[in-house]
Amino acid sequence: MARFTTYSVENSGLETPTLEDGEFTAGYSQGEPLSGWELYDPNDLVTGIPQTPGGIDFTDAGAWNPTTAQYPSGVPEGENVGYTFATDTPGSGAFGLTQTLDTTLAANTQYTLLVNVGNATGIDPTTGYDYSGFPGYRLELWAGDTLLDYTLNPVAVPEGKFSAVAFSYTTLPGDPIGENLQIRLINENQNPGYEVDFDNVQVVSQPAGNTTSLSSTIVNNDFEEPVLVDGDYTIETPTGWQLYNPNGLIPANPTSESSSVGVTNPPADSDYGYANEVYSGESAAFVFLTEQPGSGVAGISQTLNSVLTANTKYTLLVDVGNPQGADPSSGIDLTGFPGYRVELLAGDTVVAADNNTLQIADGSFATSTVNFTVGADNSLLGQNLGIRLVNLLSGEGIQVDFDALGLRAEQVQDGSQVFIDHAGFELPILEEDTYTGLSRLSNPALGWSTYDPNGLLAKFPQGDPITGDGVGVGVDNYPTPLVYPNGIPEGDNVAFSYVPTYEGGPYSIGEGVFGISQTLDTLLAANTTYTLSVDVGNPAAYFSQVYNVFNDFDGFPGYEVQLLAGGQVIATDHNSLCIADGAFGTSTLSFTTGSDSSYLGQNLGIRLINLNEGPGTEVDFDNVQLTAHAASAHAC
Numbered sequence: 001m002a003r004f005t006t007y008s009v010e011n012s013g014l015e016t017p018t019l020e021d022g023e024f025t026a027g028y029s030q031g032e033p034l035s036g037w038e039l040y041d042p043n044d045l046v047t048g049i050p051q052t053p054g055g056i057d058f059t060d061a062g063a064w065n066p067t068t069a070q071y072p073s074g075v076p077e078g079e080n081v082g083y084t085f086a087t088d089t090p091g092s093g094a095f096g097l098t099q100t101l102d103t104t105l106a107a108n109t110q111y112t113l114l115v116n117v118g119n120a121t122g123i124d125p126t127t128g129y130d131y132s133g134f135p136g137y138r139l140e141l142w143a144g145d146t147l148l149d150y151t152l153n154p155v156a157v158p159e160g161k162f163s164a165v166a167f168s169y170t171t172l173p174g175d176p177i178g179e180n181l182q183i184r185l186i187n188e189n190q191n192p193g194y195e196v197d198f199d200n201v202q203v204v205s206q207p208a209g210n211t212t213s214l215s216s217t218i219v220n221n222d223f224e225e226p227v228l229v230d231g232d233y234t235i236e237t238p239t240g241w242q243l244y245n246p247n248g249l250i251p252a253n254p255t256s257e258s259s260s261v262g263v264t265n266p267p268a269d270s271d272y273g274y275a276n277e278v279y280s281g282e283s284a285a286f287v288f289l290t291e292q293p294g295s296g297v298a299g300i301s302q303t304l305n306s307v308l309t310a311n312t313k314y315t316l317l318v319d320v321g322n323p324q325g326a327d328p329s330s331g332i333d334l335t336g337f338p339g340y341r342v343e344l345l346a347g348d349t350v351v352a353a354d355n356n357t358l359q360i361a362d363g364s365f366a367t368s369t370v371n372f373t374v375g376a377d378n379s380l381l382g383q384n385l386g387i388r389l390v391n392l393l394s395g396e397g398i399q400v401d402f403d404a405l406g407l408r409a410e411q412v413q414d415g416s417q418v419f420i421d422h423a424g425f426e427l428p429i430l431e432e433d434t435y436t437g438l439s440r441l442s443n444p445a446l447g448w449s450t451y452d453p454n455g456l457l458a459k460f461p462q463g464d465p466i467t468g469d470g471v472g473v474g475v476d477n478y479p480t481p482l483v484y485p486n487g488i489p490e491g492d493n494v495a496f497s498y499v500p501t502y503e504g505g506p507y508s509i510g511e512g513v514f515g516i517s518q519t520l521d522t523l524l525a526a527n528t529t530y531t532l533s534v535d536v537g538n539p540a541a542y543f544s545q546v547y548n549v550f551n552d553f554d555g556f557p558g559y560e561v562q563l564l565a566g567g568q569v570i571a572t573d574h575n576s577l578c579i580a581d582g583a584f585g586t587s588t589l590s591f592t593t594g595s596d597s598s599y600l601g602q603n604l605g606i607r608l609i610n611l612n613e614g615p616g617t618e619v620d621f622d623n624v625q626l627t628a629h630a631a632s633a634h635a636c
Contacts, residue, residue, distance in 0.1 A: 003491065004112075004204040006429055007103045007181070010036030012201045014082040019065035022125065024083065027062030034063055034082060036099055040184050043093025045086065057129075059086045061097055061187075064197070070120040070131060073439045076162050077200040081118055084187035085195045086135060090363075091268075091275030094138065096186035096196075101203065104178050105143040110170040110208040113141055113183055114428050116441065118197030121160035133193025134159075136364050138186040138279070141169050144179030149406075152188070152279060152319055153366040156359035161442045162199065166427060167367075170211040170410055190276045191363050202428055209313075209411035217304045218387065221405040223263050223285045230282075231267035235260045238285050240302060244388055247296025249289055256330060259289045261300055264401070272325040272334070274363050280404035284321055287391035288399045289338065297341070299390035300402075306385050308346040308374055311415035315408045316352075316370040316387065318342050321401030324363035335362070336397025341390040342368045344521075347383035352521040355603055356392060365403065370521045375416035377630040379527070418522050418530075418604065418626040421447030425475045425622060426491040433546040435476035435496070444474035445495050445516050451607055454512025456499065469506055471514050472498045476620075482542040483553075485582055489535040490623040496539075497610035498618045502552060507612075513560070515609035516621075522604050522628070524565040529592040529631045532563045532571070534608060537620030540582035554581070555616025560609040561587045563626075566602030575611060584622065592631050 016035040017025065025032040028039040029048030039046060045059045064083040066075065075081050084096050105111075120131040134157060140150040151167040171177070183203065187196040215221055219240025226234060235254050237243045243250065243261060254260035265283045266273030278284045287299050320340050326333040339356040352372035360366045374381070387407075391400040427446055428436065436444035438457075443449070450457070450473055460470035475493045478484060488494055497515045501507050524530075539553040556579060563571040570591050577585040593600065606626070610619040 004206050004426060004429065007101055007203045009099065009101065009201050009203055013077045014063050014080045014199060015078045017063060019063060019080055021065055022067045024064035025062035027060035029058060029060045032062060034097065037082065037097045038099065040098040040186065041095040043095065045088050045093055045095050057087050059088050061085065066120060067125065069122045069125055070160070071118065072160055075118070075199055076116040076440045081197040081199045082185070083195055083197050086187055086189040087194060088189065090135060090189055090191055092189060094186050094188050094276065096184060097198065098182060098184045101181045103181050105171060105175060105181060107171055107177050108208050108210060109205050110168050111141060111181070111203065111205045112166055112168040112427065113139055114164065114166045114202040115139060115185060116162045116199040117157050117165050118162040118199065119157040119159050120195050120197060129194065131195060133191065134361070135193045135196060136188035136190040136361065137196045138188055139165065139167060140184040140186065142182035142184065143176045146176050146179070148175065151367040153360065153364055154358070155443065158442050162440060163442045164428065164444065164446050166446055170208045170408065172211055172213050188276065190274065191361055200428065204427065204429060211408055211410040214304070214306050214407040214409055215405065217306050218405050218407060219302060222281045223283050223403060224281045226263065228263065228265035228283055230265055233264040234262040237261055237300060238263050241300040242302065244299040244301045244390065247298065249291055249296050249298045259291060259298065261285070261287050266323065272327050273323045274321065278403050279365060280319065284401040284403035285389065286399055286401050289391050289393045290398060291393060293338065293393055293395055295393060297390050297392055299388060301386060301388040304385045308378070308380050308383050308385060309409070310374060310376040310378070310381055311412050313371065313373045313410045313412050313419065314344060316342065316344050317406040318368045318389065319365045319403040320358060320360060320368050321365040321403065322360040322362055323399055323401055334399050337395060338397040338400060339392035339394040340400045341392055342370055343388040343390065344370050344372055345386035345388060346380040349380055350523055350601060351380065352523060353603065354521060357519065371419040372522055373412060373415045373417055373419050375414070375628065379630060416627045416629055418520065418628050420520065420606070420624055420626060421518060423624040424490050425493045425495045430475065430477035430493060432477050433479045433544055435474050437472045437474040448516040448518050451515045451517040451609065456507065456512050456514050459506055469500055471507065473516050478539065479542070483539045483582065484537065484584070488537070488622055489584055494537060494620040494622045495608065496618055496620050497608065499557065499610055499612045500617050501612065502617065509612060509614060511612065513609050513611050515607060517605060517607040520604040524593060524599050524602050524604055525628070526593055526595045526597065526600055527631050529590060529629050530563065530626060531588065531590045532561065532606065532626045533586055533588045534561045534624050535584045535622040536577060536579060536587050537584045537622065538579040538581055539618055539620055553616065553618050555614065557616040557619060558611035558613040559619045560611055561589065562607040562609065563589060563591055564605035564607065565599035567605065568599060570599065
């Protein structure tokens with residue numbers, strides 16, 4: 001795996017200027033700009049004019065040193081954050097912070113923007129502000145005057161916490177190579193709530209294969225046909241798309257009161273739909289289902305002219321919308337969300353899907369990303385690619401919207417490698433002997449979720465306390481000569497799962513297991529052999545100079561590596577390796593499907609688990625790889 005190149009972001013941790021607890025700068029409205037950052041305010045929201053005469057409740061951005069009333073476990077890095085505070089009515093427009101970097105856009109390169117996004121909670125003791133609600137966020141990457149890519153609310157941000165957010169862009173033919181990169185951190189001001197906070201901004205890159213955009217092969221990819229006025233909609237399949245109606249939920253002649261698909265231009269300045277309308281263009285596709293939850297699914301699909309090509313990584317991006325409120329004219333109430341599914345197909349076979357993984361607030365869009373790599377022996381090579389956008393009708397709610405589809409194809413050396421998000425745990429970039437943890441981030445291992453089937457986190461509902469007394473997962477850059485004398489298998493970072501069962505600690509051996517998991521976009525395919533390998537580490541005890549604490553890692557609590565399909569374990573390695581202190585061992589497991597195996601078409605998944613079966617507190621993981629190769633049709 002290629003190592004990352006890091007780029008300088010001025011005042012990346014927003015630590016300038018130095019502030020006391022609870023102190024903030026008046027920001028751009030009062031002539032106190034953040035060092036290194038400029039104001040992004042296309043709607044002129046930052047005026048310095050308070051909502052309350054004589055008050056300080058005005059839209060602004062600046063530096064803030066929040067107290068534990070807003071972030072009970074502290075902030076991810078240093079003391080300060082960058083705040084964007086909007087008192088203007090939701091829908092008045094978005095604003096935020098921007099910085100132009102010294103680095104310029106290069107060909108055949110993948111750039112990744114990493115930001116910790118915060119959702120303050122409680123009542124500010126200094127100002128009296130109530131931080132309830134969250135207005136939503138957007139991250140953008142530019143080169144010169146060209147918007148390269150953006151992501152909308154891709155990761156949920158719990159109240160009183162920060163979430164790590166990363167999104168990547170690979171340069172394409174026609175991009176403005178040589179132009180300076182620019183990043184934007186934006187408060188969407190889309191929903192009730194005032195503030196979005198940002199911290200620990202990083203930009204990195206790594207080499208990429210030749211990448212082409214297939215977005216132009218998607219007919220009407222932004223649903224701007226037909227042209228509609230504000231508040232108007234059609235009740236017919238969007239131009240260029242076909243109706244997907246496997247359960248017959250949509251009648252042959254749909255009406256405004258029946259289930260239907262179509263295109264909508266949500267009204268501006270309304271509590272119905274989206275306060276800021278849609279981000280890309282004016283219109284979006286909708287799938288509207290009036291039947292009871294569980295009655296079936298429906299949506300729209302399109303077969304592309306492009307075909308599935310060997311040794312290629314495909315990336316499909318779709319903005320998924322959760323409209324809000326009641327239509328003032330029809331009375332139709334869009335409260336709730338029925339769930340969605342974004343599918344990538346080859347021929348008639350779904351090869352990868354995002355099955356409702358995003359948490360989308362009412363009145364918001366979030367960006368769904370589906371990745372799929374294909375090897376040289378895939379039986380579907382040469383089949384036309386396809387896209388399917390589905391309303392799952394799996395929960396209370398009736399409508400899902402879709403917009404701004406993009407599709408990219410990148411040449412890779414080995415397409416048999418199934419895409420795993422952050423498989424090497426190399427992001428974020430960490431200084432030696434530092435780590436991310438649940439104490440300050442809701443998702444300290446990027447791309448992975450906390451696996452806690454026995455509820456160990458319930459003892460510390462705010463997450464892993466800084467004292468080290470709580471269970472934790474995250475990413476660590478250990479001083480390898482002390483912890484792993486022979487080094488770690490790949491890069492600088494490892495993932496850890498920590499259960500403190502030392503004498504006098506809050507947990508006991510055997511109380512429960514703890515780890516991380518990831519649901520993959522790739523679906524279990526017929527007649528395929530899957531091989532999962534993971535490097536498993538047993539850290540040695542050492543004294544941390546950075547944290548001034550002795551980490552007693554003596555012993556080993558045991559590990560388990562699981563391969564899943566549809567949430568069910570299909571192959572496992574239950575602690576088969578004997579791993580010495582300060583060493584790694586490689587866990588390998590395989591599973592072969594036949595033509596009628598259970599769970600075909602279900603999302604693959606991976607779990608990396610600390611078994612907590614014996615003395616010892618921590619298990620580390622690195623270099624997660626999953627390959628898929630064609631197997632003979634008679635395999636079972």
